[in-house]
Structures are given as structure tokens and as C-alpha cells.
Amino acid sequence: MAVSVSTKMEGKKAKFKGKKLRVAIIGCGGIAQAHMKAYKNIPEVEIVAGVDILQERLDGMHENWGIPKNALFKDWNVMLKKIKPDAVDVCTPNGVHCAPVVDACNFGCHAMVEKPMAMTPAECEKMIAAAKKKNVKLSVGFQQRYRDNSKALLQARDEGRFGNIMFVKCQALRRRGIPNWGVFGQKDLQGGGPMIDIGVHILEAAWDFMGSPKPVAASGNCWTYIGNKEEKTKVRSSWPNWDYKTYTVEDLAIGQIRFDNGAILQIESSFAAHIGQNDIMNFTAMGTEGGCSWEDAVIYTDMHDSMFNMTPAYIPGVDWTEMFTRKLQNWVDGCLKGTPLRASGEIGLGVQKMLDGIYRSAEAGKEVVIK
Numbered sequence: 059m060a061v062s063v064s065t066k067m068e069g070k071k072a073k074f075k076g077k078k079l080r081v082a083i084i085g086c087g088g089i090a091q092a093h094m095k096a097y098k099n100i101p102e103v104e105i106v107a108g109v110d111i112l113q114e115r116l117d118g119m120h121e122n123w124g125i126p127k128n129a130l131f132k133d134w135n136v137m138l139k140k141i142k143p144d145a146v147d148v149c150t151p152n153g154v155h156c157a158p159v160v161d162a163c164n165f166g167c168h169a170m171v172e173k174p175m176a177m178t179p180a181e182c183e184k185m186i187a188a189a190k191k192k193n194v195k196l197s198v199g200f201q202q203r204y205r206d207n208s209k210a211l212l213q214a215r216d217e218g219r220f221g222n223i224m225f226v227k228c229q230a231l232r233r234r235g236i237p238n239w240g241v242f243g244q245k246d247l248q249g250g251g252p253m254i255d256i257g258v259h260i261l262e263a264a265w266d267f268m269g270s271p272k273p274v275a276a277s278g279n280c281w282t283y284i285g286n287k288e289e290k291t292k293v294r295s296s297w298p299n300w301d302y303k304t305y306t307v308e309d310l311a312i313g314q315i316r317f318d319n320g321a322i323l324q325i326e327s328s329f330a331a332h333i334g335q336n337d338i339m340n341f342t343a344m345g346t347e348g349g350c351s352w353e354d355a356v357i358y359t360d361m362h363d364s365m366f367n368m369t370p371a372y373i374p375g376v377d378w379t380e381m382f383t384r385k386l387q388n389w390v391d392g393c394l395k396g397t398p399l400r401a402s403g404e405i406g407l408g409v410q411k412m413l414d415g416i417y418r419s420a421e422a423g424k425e426v427v428i429k
């Protein structure tokens with residue numbers, strides 16, 4: 059029944075002979091395909107089952123990845139009982155993160171869950187408690203911290219090149235990029251729009267860069283002015299003809315987080331906004347000794363009585379399979395060898411508290427406390 063996605067791999071890594079981690083995929087849509095590709099690079103993993111409510115997605119798992127038909131299920135609890143995997147990789151919409159993770163942890167399975175960790179901090183806490191109770195490894199699918207630009211800047215930070223990091227400005231902006239697939243426009247199923255969906259990426263990377271200080275207050279606002287309008291679906295867009303009728307999330311969200319060390323993070327996130335460029339994903343940071351721009355890993359510093367911009371001669375660009383391989387490998391190593399997780403449940407909770415704080419502040423119309 060078990061299928062190894064690594065059987066065709068050649069080279070040293072493919073010769074892994076130890077106990078494999080038997081992983082079941084829950085939610086076999088778009089991002090699950092990226093995970094399946096990445097697992098090809100992780101010979102310690104055997105994909106043993108797939109779960110999805112849509113038959114065509116299950117058919118795809120059989121046709122594209124060779125998962126046997128009798129290892130494909132519509133209900134994760136039935137799968138857990140029949141297959142008894144060691145671990146689950148949850149790639150369902152945000153509103154279906156908490157339940158499968160809690161059920162799988164209660165079953166004694168390790169869990170990887172895609173970003174954002176869940177809909178609310180309370181859901182994250184439930185997931186962390188379930189993992190702790192059964193002593194299993196819970197990791198969140200944050201991949202930006204594994205990028206080479208992040209790695210370079212983290213090294214520079216650890217060498218003290220930035221001094222005290224006082225301010226970070228984050229942007230995850232699309233000029234016209236409302237997803238036209240899945241449930242990304244439905245607040246009850248996703249928890250929010252661009253802030254929770256793409257703002258989360260730059261937020262996790264920036265917070266990691268800052269050393270994950272404790273967030274204590276949030277202020278922000280959200281606006282919807284394009285996604286719910288039929289006529290706007292006719293304007294040229296990255297993904298045209300989204301479902302404006304079910305669109306209940308924000309187009310634009312702006313937030314500010316205050317940390318217990320006095321640092322401030324600001325974040326701008328949009329699916330649709332009147333800006334000069336599509337697809338901006340970056341943060342810039344200001345420290346007492348230096349600053350930086352994340353995307354290109356440029357460091358601003360003072361040397362030889364002058365101001366210097368230090369630009370790397372070469373930093374690899376975005377390689378999705380490589381980033382996903384790194385994030386999944388970190389979790390797999392945690393499960394098999396007990397090595398530390400770079401994006402633990404607690405890190406997922408911290409990010410969720412900031413997202414939740416911005417949304418709560420938008421509702422309340424004033425700054426809110428983050429506990």
C-alpha cells in the first residue's frame with residue numbers, strides 16, 4: 059500500500075535506509091502538489107495516503123503521484139484509523155487546519171500545517187495542546203525564513219551588523235491579484251483576505267529576523283472596495299473572474315505591531331490596490347548599527363566614515379521546490395531525530411496573534427492589546 063515518492067530518486071540522498079516517516083496528505087489541492095514535489099527530495103519520507111473531499115483531487119493523487127486508490131480517503135479520521143500514518147501534512151483551507159491537526163495529534167501523529175497556522179490564536183492553542191499531550195512534533199508551513207536572503211540577513215544580524223532592530227516595514231502587495239480558485243475570498247473559511255493569506259509570509263520572515271520579540275499591541279484597518287464588485291472583475295488582473303458574489307474579505311489591510319522591547323513593525327497587504335507595481339513582497343529594517351532590504355539582502359551600514367550599501371554579488375532567487383524542501387525537511391528531521399523546529403506551533407501562534415490583533419483593531423477602530 060505504501061508508496062515512496064522518492065523511489066525514482068538517484069544519488070546519495072535516495073539511499074536512505076533508516077526508518078521512514080510515513081506521511082499522509084490531508085487536502086490534495088494546489089499547495090499539496092508543491093509539497094509532493096518537495097518530498098521527492100526527502101528520501102526519509104514515504105507518502106502513504108491522501109485525503110480530500112473532492113474526488114478529482116484524489117484521482118490526481120493516484121494519477122500524478124501513484125498513491126494507490128485504496129489509500130485515498132474523503133475523511134481524515136477514516137484514513138487515520140485505516141492507514142495509521144506516523145505523520146500528517148495538512149494542506150486544506152485555513153478553516154480546516156485546526157480540526158485535522160488536533161485529530162491527527164490525538165491519534166499520535168506528528169503534524170505539518172500550511173500557513174497561516176489556523177483561523178484564530180485560540181485554534182492555534184488547541185493544536186499546540188494536542189501536540190504536547192501526545193508528544194508529537196507540530197510545525198507550521200512558513201517557508202520564507204528558509205530563503206537564502208533570509209539566511210544571509212540572519213547571519214548578519216547574529217554578527218551584530220544591525221545593532222538594536224527598532225523598526226521593520228513589511229509589504230505583501232498585489233495591484234490586482236485576487237485568487238480565482240479555492241476559498242480565498244471567503245472570510246468564514248479563510249479568516250481574512252490578503253493580511254492572513256500573503257501578509258503572513260512577510261510577517262513570519264520579518265518577525266524571525268527581529269528575533270521573535272513578544273507582540274503587545276496592534277493597530278490597523280481593512281478595506282473592501284474592489285473584490286466584491288462585478289465591474290471590477292473586468293479590469294485586467296493576475297487571475298481574472300474571481301467570485302465577487304462570495305467575496306467577503308478585505309482588499310487592503312494596514313497594520314502596526316508594537317513589541318515589548320519597544321520595536322515597531324508595520325505591514326501593508328493587498329489583493330487589489332491602486333499602486334504602481336504588482337507583487338511586492340519585501341521588508342526593510344532599521345537598526346541602531348545598520349539596516350537592510352530583505353528581498354535582495356542589501357545591507358545599509360556605516361564603514362570607513364561613509365555610508366555603504368552592501369549588495370550580495372549573488373543570492374539565489376525564489377526556488378519554490380527548494381524552499382518547500384527546506385521547510386518540510388526541518389519538520390521531518392524534528393520528527394525522526396528530535397532536532398529543533400524552525401517554525402514550531404508556538405511560532406505559528408505568535409504570528410497568528412499579530413494577524414488577529416490587526417483584524418481585531420480594524421473591527422474595534424482603535425489599538426488593541428495582544429496577550
Ligand SMILES: NC(=O)c1ccc[n+]([C@@H]2O[C@H](COP(=O)([O-])OP(=O)(O)OC[C@H]3O[C@@H](n4cnc5c(N)ncnc54)[C@H](O)[C@@H]3O)[C@@H](O)[C@H]2O)c1
Pocket residue numbers: 084085086087088089090109110111112115132134149150151152154172173174199201239240241255
Ligand atoms: N506556503 C505557501 O506558499 C502557500 C501557498 C498557497 C496556499 N497555501 C496554504 O495552503 C492551504 C491550501 O491552499 P491551496 O491553494 O492548496 O487551496 P486549494 O483549494 O487548491 O486546496 C485545498 C484542498 O483542500 C480540500 N479540502 C477542503 N476541505 C476539506 C476537508 N474537510 N477534508 C479534506 N480536504 C478538504 C479541497 O477540496 C482542496 O482540494 C491554505 O491554508 C493556504 O493558505 C500556502
